[in-house]
Amino acid sequence: MKIDQYTELYGIIGYPVRHSLSPLMHNTAFEAVGINAVYLAFETRDLKAVTEGMKALPIKGMSVTTPHKIRIIDHLDDLHALASQIGSVNTVVNHDGRLIGFNTDASGALRALEGKVRLEDTHSLIVGAGGAARSIAFALKEMGAIVTITNRTASKGKALTKALGCGFVPWEKMDHIEAELIVQTTPLGMAPDINACPIPVSILKPGITVMDIIYNPRCTRLLRLAQSRGCQIIDGVSMFVHQGAEQFRLWTNVDPPLRVMEE
Numbered sequence: 001m002k003i004d005q006y007t008e009l010y011g012i013i014g015y016p017v018r019h020s021l022s023p024l025m026h027n028t029a030f031e032a033v034g035i036n037a038v039y040l041a042f043e044t045r046d047l048k049a050v051t052e053g054m055k056a057l058p059i060k061g062m063s064v065t066t067p068h069k070i071r072i073i074d075h076l077d078d079l080h081a082l083a084s085q086i087g088s089v090n091t092v093v094n095h096d097g098r099l100i101g102f103n104t105d106a107s108g109a110l111r112a113l114e115g116k117v118r119l120e121d122t123h124s125l126i127v128g129a130g131g132a133a134r135s136i137a138f139a140l141k142e143m144g145a146i147v148t149i150t151n152r153t154a155s156k157g158k159a160l161t162k163a164l165g166c167g168f169v170p171w172e173k174m175d176h177i178e179a180e181l182i183v184q185t186t187p188l189g190m191a192p193d194i195n196a197c198p199i200p201v202s203i204l205k206p207g208i209t210v211m212d213i214i215y216n217p218r219c220t221r222l223l224r225l226a227q228s229r230g231c232q233i234i235d236g237v238s239m240f241v242h243q244g245a246e247q248f249r250l251w252t253n254v255d256p257p258l259r260v261m262e263e
């Protein structure tokens with residue numbers, strides 16, 4: 001990669017953020033299409049300084065990951081309609097000094113499910129109620145799915161169900177739900193703690209679809225258990241690539257090199 005006086009800067013903010021594969025994916029994509037840019041990981045909690053720095057330097061675009069997807073909104077100049085409806089931002093575009101927030105998690109999740117499962121009237125259980133769960137629950141509801149949320153901290157889960165108009169089931173009672181689609185959105189099972197699994201095997205019925213949005217490891221313990229019980233499984237790489245591809249397009253106006261990004 002050649003870095004010179006014209007190189008543009010992009011990045012990801014989060015805390016922690018060193019586990020992220022976004023730098024590898026976006027730098028590979030920039031190189032593949034011949035864009036003179038670099039993408040770095042910034043482990044930070046100071047969103048005011050980040051947004052001021054984005055304008056001052058300028059940094060062209062930023063991915064936003066946990067735990068900043070909701071709090072970043074207070075520091076932006078404008079929000080795309082979908083990000084505003086969902087109330088979660090995973091992408092910031094620096095448009096001539098104005099910082100605009102977008103959400104590509106929702107469409108990334110839908111693209112990952114596309115062609116694999118019918119969503120209309122499908123009983124869906126979302127495990128977790130953080131930023132990613134919020135986007136996915138919104139997207140599934142928009143597609144006509146019947147959504148129930150469960151979360152370790154009941155108050156947060158209930159607040160999300162109230163905001164989105166879906167059902168809630170307590171964490172310890174998630175096996176009472178007859179779900180045709182389960183979407184796992186907590187970090188449980190992510191490296192290095194790869195033996196964790198938040199979902200009781202009793203709800204992994206043959207024929208249902210289980211998506212785990214963790215992408216490291218690609219096949220989590222949950223997905224291995226689900227596959228062994230005859231469920232269709234969808235790993236987190238597909239959503240990761242599609243949400244990143246839409247970010248790439250928003251930042252560069254160039255078609256993202258999907259195959260390279262997935263590799």
Ligand code: NAP
Binds near residue numbers: 127213236
């Ligand atoms: P977040 O906003 O911090 O939310 C985390 C959620 O996980 C909360 O519901 C939290 O519950 C729950 N949780 C955390 N630790 C837990 C534990 N030990 N036991 C039970 N529940 C726990 O994070 P996020 O942005 O939604 O991201 C969550 C995960 O999704 C991360 O692993 C991230 O890498 C992954 N992700 C993947 C993609 C993709 O494209 N594949 C996109 C976005 C995120 P409480 O409310 O009780 O704290």
